[in-house]
Amino acid sequence: MKQRKNQNIHSLLGLILSLALFAACTDLSVQEIDSTIVESTEGAATGDPTELLSSAYQDLGTFTDQANIYALGVHPTDEMLPPTRGVDWGDNGVWRTLHAHTWDATHSWILNAWNQLNSRAFKCNQILASNPDAVQAAEAKFLRALYMSYVVDYWGQVPFREANEGADVDPRVMSRTEAFDFIIKDLTEALPDLPATGPSASNPTASKAAANLLLTRMYLNRAVYTASDATGPYSFDAADMNKVIEAADAITADGYALESNYFDNWTGNAASEVILSTSEGSPQNRWMMTLHYSQNPSGWNGFTTLADFYAKFEDGDQRKGSPAKADGSEFSGIGLGFLIGQQYDDDGNEVIDSRSQLPLVFTPDVPLAGAATEKGIRAIKYHPATANDYILMRYGEALMNKAEAIMRGGNSSESAVDIVNMVREARGAAPVASVGEMDMLDERGRELYWEGFRRSDQIRFGTFTMTWDEKTTTEAHRVLYPIPQQALDSNPNLEQNPGY
Numbered sequence: 001m002k003q004r005k006n007q008n009i010h011s012l013l014g015l016i017l018s019l020a021l022f023a024a025c026t027d028l029s030v031q032e033i034d035s036t037i038v039e040s041t042e043g044a045a046t047g048d049p050t051e052l053l054s055s056a057y058q059d060l061g062t063f064t065d066q067a068n069i070y071a072l073g074v075h076p077t078d079e080m081l082p083p084t085r086g087v088d089w090g091d092n093g094v095w096r097t098l099h100a101h102t103w104d105a106t107h108s109w110i111l112n113a114w115n116q117l118n119s120r121a122f123k124c125n126q127i128l129a130s131n132p133d134a135v136q137a138a139e140a141k142f143l144r145a146l147y148m149s150y151v152v153d154y155w156g157q158v159p160f161r162e163a164n165e166g167a168d169v170d171p172r173v174m175s176r177t178e179a180f181d182f183i184i185k186d187l188t189e190a191l192p193d194l195p196a197t198g199p200s201a202s203n204p205t206a207s208k209a210a211a212n213l214l215l216t217r218m219y220l221n222r223a224v225y226t227a228s229d230a231t232g233p234y235s236f237d238a239a240d241m242n243k244v245i246e247a248a249d250a251i252t253a254d255g256y257a258l259e260s261n262y263f264d265n266w267t268g269n270a271a272s273e274v275i276l277s278t279s280e281g282s283p284q285n286r287w288m289m290t291l292h293y294s295q296n297p298s299g300w301n302g303f304t305t306l307a308d309f310y311a312k313f314e315d316g317d318q319r320k321g322s323p324a325k326a327d328g329s330e331f332s333g334i335g336l337g338f339l340i341g342q343q344y345d346d347d348g349n350e351v352i353d354s355r356s357q358l359p360l361v362f363t364p365d366v367p368l369a370g371a372a373t374e375k376g377i378r379a380i381k382y383h384p385a386t387a388n389d390y391i392l393m394r395y396g397e398a399l400m401n402k403a404e405a406i407m408r409g410g411n412s413s414e415s416a417v418d419i420v421n422m423v424r425e426a427r428g429a430a431p432v433a434s435v436g437e438m439d440m441l442d443e444r445g446r447e448l449y450w451e452g453f454r455r456s457d458q459i460r461f462g463t464f465t466m467t468w469d470e471k472t473t474t475e476a477h478r479v480l481y482p483i484p485q486q487a488l489d490s491n492p493n494l495e496q497n498p499g500y
Helices: 049-064 068-074 091-100 108-128 134-155 176-193 208-220 238-253 262-266 284-288 395-407 416-426 437-448 454-461 485-490
Strands: 039-041 044-046 158-160 172-174 274-278 336-339 378-380 390-394
Touching: 044 108, 049 068, 049 108, 049 134, 049 274, 049 390, 068 091, 068 108, 068 454, 091 108, 108 134, 108 158, 108 485, 134 158, 134 176, 134 208, 158 176, 172 176, 176 208, 208 238, 208 274, 208 390, 208 395, 238 395, 262 390, 274 395, 390 395, 395 416, 395 437, 416 437, 437 454
Parallel strands: none
Antiparallel strands: 039 044, 158 172, 274 390, 336 378
């Protein structure tokens, strides 16, 4: 196990407890290093806004971890499976319970994600209390909105502490609707002072496009976030969908466009889709968490996709993947997209499974527990030979959000089919004649797989509580995670979510 702590706020946050973060036996943890000094006088927490903002951007590295925030967004869905192979990836069931929808309020990834997101939101409060200039304030508001958006999505209530409140003050708690309004206010106020940076291979700071993309996410999910019952049904308002379309169009106006090569998005070559990226942490987790021990590089032999999800892709669609080049260069034996069937080394020779001593052939069938080492289709977006920054936001998502908003009643000169087919054409997929709700969900899966959005998508489309391979639980209350027990114990203003 490895322990992380945020030195800035350790003494200031009553809602954040110092905890050992439980890591998988094959974990490559994101190291959180933060030496910014914050002065505290009678409960006030202030510092140098430039240093604090730099530290806040360093904190984005937490999204590169394969556990915690990322795990909560993908493992409970129909696109990713965390099979246990012998004792590997057992980890007291933290992975299996996410996929099987059997987690409870003591789940370590739920607690870790809660602490990470809320502590980072509080740091943004510190920036705003430290006399920042207009641009710094706008960036802090964007970052605060980003972190709070995950808390709203995952838990439906948001604790909030002002920077001038002491550790003896229990954070007040915003309802989901209150938090939604707060986030929208932050983004609306930030937009005029954020730069219009345009597309770049590296976009490490907040911009108008980043704020607009977060607005598309928020308005697309407003029906979910403001529903009288978190489990639905959800009623989508055309005015909200128009906000999605407006924000997406503003991103297009900033010069963003689709990459001609889909997988260039996860290299240093991307120049037209990257809206927000970070060089903190490492994309390495994304290939290590799925590659086999016997491949080069040697991975942790972890996560796979499900056969039914893989079947959604047609041949010729770039997003399905391309085979390894195996030209003798380092890591050329690793393909892109979904890895299935016989695997090859950098020289084109069959890879032999070091455990079974048989040819390494990835197969679609894979159980959640007791899986053989070769079971399961792997997915590679960040390639070990070309990966650069970690991508947090990109233009493909903006277009998919716009297409869905049009489908849900938003007004545009383009149809949902027009947008979907524009994306499909860029990806080499055949055009479609129509787009129904499940078609849209499938297309979002094809464009955005393993990027951390599938849980939110399935909830919005009403499929999250259905069954699929290795997941039979259909409890409606699983659309929200439980408030971690230790958070409840430390803040009496929090109330446990229904069903837990």
